Amino acid sequence: MSQPVIDATDVRVWYGTPRGSVKAVDGVSFAVQPGEILGLVGESGCGKSTLGRALLGLLPAGAKMDGSLLFKGEDLVAMSDKERFAHRGTDLAMIFQEPLTRLNPLMRVSEHFTETLRSHHPKMRASEVEARSLEVLRLIGIPPSRWKAYPHEFSGGMRQRLMIALALVLRPAFVVADEPTTALDVLVEAQIIKILHDLRRNFDTSLLLITHNLGIIAETCDRVAVMYAGKIVEVGDARTVFRDPQHPYTRELLRSTITLATDGLNSIPGAPPDLVDPPPGCHFHPRCPDAMTICPQFEPLLLARDGGPSRVGSDDVACWGTRTAALTPQQRTPLVREELAVADEA
Amino acid sequence: MRAGSLPRYLLQRLLLVIPMILVLLTLVFFLLRVAPGDPVTATLGDRLPQEAIDARRAQLGLDRPLIVQFFEYLGQVATLNFGEAISDNQPILGVVRDNGGATLTLTLGAFLFALLVGIPLGRLAGRRRDSAGDVVIRIFGVVSYAAPVFFVGLLMQMWLARPLGLPTSGIASPRVMFTVSAEPITHILLVDAILQGNWAATGDILVHHVLPCLALGLLLCGIFIRLVRVNLLQTLQADYVEAARARGIPEKQVVKKHAFRNALVPVVTVIGLQVALTLSGAVLTEKTFNWPGLGFKLLQYIEVRDYIAVQGIVTFIALLVVVMSLVVDVVNALIDPRVRYQ
16 A cells, blocks of 8 residues: 555644643544545544644644654654644645634635745746636636635635635645534535545545534545544444444444434433543543443553454454453453442532 | 725715714704803903993804804805804914914824834734733833823923923924914925925924824824734634634734734724824823914813804814714725625
8 A cells, every 4th residue: 555645653632721731632543545535523622623733733832742643754743843834735734614714804815825826836927826726716616707706705605615725726635624514504515525525536635524423424534533532442444434333432423413214312421521631441431331340440452343453444443342352251340330420419 | 886896885984974074063063052151251351241242242143042053053164164263353264274284293293103113012012922022012002001191291391302302392493483384385384394495494393293293192102002912912813814824824924914914904993083082182282282283272262262263173173083084984995895895
């Protein structure tokens, strides 16, 4: 297999707060192949967006990143700010959640594109800027007649198309799309998803699609990574994971999805853990229906389904429940939850 | 004209000026009548026989019903006829012409100082939030805004004038005043001196401008510093600024074209609103520095309760404020395309 566009190993992002460090991303490893779409799902506050921002070096002041994050073999974590900046836009791009506020209201569409292209190609002629921009806009479905328009003259869906076009006009190898359709209505959502899905055909771009919408993942992604409390708990081929989820959290997440066939609402009891002081062992054990005695004692590693080490393209899971054969009978006994009951009453 | 076009917006805005001026004129007229004191007794003294006072009132038309006087006043304003002062029989337009120039150069100088100093300082403070420089600039901004103009003016006269060799009173030395105003061209002393090619006089007039402009400018400066700083802090957090960074646009350019430029939009609006404040500040500054401007004249006329003169000058100032707010709206519409669509 060719060299991955993004190869992350044990990436950690911690935010300093008065209460202590928030371990927003806590030892995450994954790889994205050229032209591949990797979906990243999880509840709000599980570290998805932080991971996306970390890839572009857009973390706020007070955030610390560690581990190794290779972009085509170069480590983005070890790089100086200046070197990392050089990758922004041309190699790594980002599409944000709220298209309505992401364009400068005082600048015309043409000015946005001119500024973006000229920042990276200072000598590009005005005619070439326009030709390149209009080409991308056409593919995205915005007519050339809107070239001189202002952002407020577009609807939300159109503005998200503009944001996508602005990211793609530089032909980046890797795009992070952070919940790109959350603020849009369903029909527009479908259009945007189709555009993102067609990206690799038109631009040969890899995509990290961050969302909490499992339907979008199933529709769009080649592979999916499920994140819980700053860690990836399951990753693999999107179809395989959806058809046969191994991790109890993935299962619960899938059961919570609302479809026409839904005849009752399912939710996962409890709330995502405090990332300053996460529970010991497997972070999910306080909410896990299948928790065993070992779960709060030792953290399960992310291993291939068959129990072997994780390989490129393998389907991995981090759960003791898939490795019961290796456990002692004592470790296998269901977890007795006294503390939880006490906490509930309090 | 299509909706949202600039000419259409301007026309709408111009039409709105008419009711605005009407309200202003009504307020000016009735507030003055409600205020205690009487122009005839104030000018002629109250020892005159009642018949003489009544005769003077009748002569001025003050004995007629208020509503009649009001509509007559409106008619006069519509034809730009502000009448003559009761106390010294000067035509009001002449007073405005002869004294307006001094106020104009004073306020423009103050604005210039405030813009050139306040906006860069505000930008610096916003850019380096919570640094030592930011703290110093913030304190300077609060103090210069809170200190009364006449107090700052007095301190300057006491501490700055002598070591710097700056004059503390008037717009020019008496000699210069005499020669330059002998042949008025625009009735703006500074401009006339330049047009006459009298460079010595020009220098003298400019030197006289320094302290009054500084005193009035400091007040505005404080406002601009705080305004630019707060707005810049806000736009630096804006989503479109982060998006611009994500596209790899250099930080300098992000600050300049996305954060700072957008932060200036509300500043322009406030500059327009400050015109009124500056004019009232100018009254105090003129009094402190014996500045022969409109405010100085206005105070003189108020002392003798000269209805006609006060009414005329206040109306003129009100018209000026209205015109300035119109100008600001137009500038705003030119900068911010969203304004045209309201």
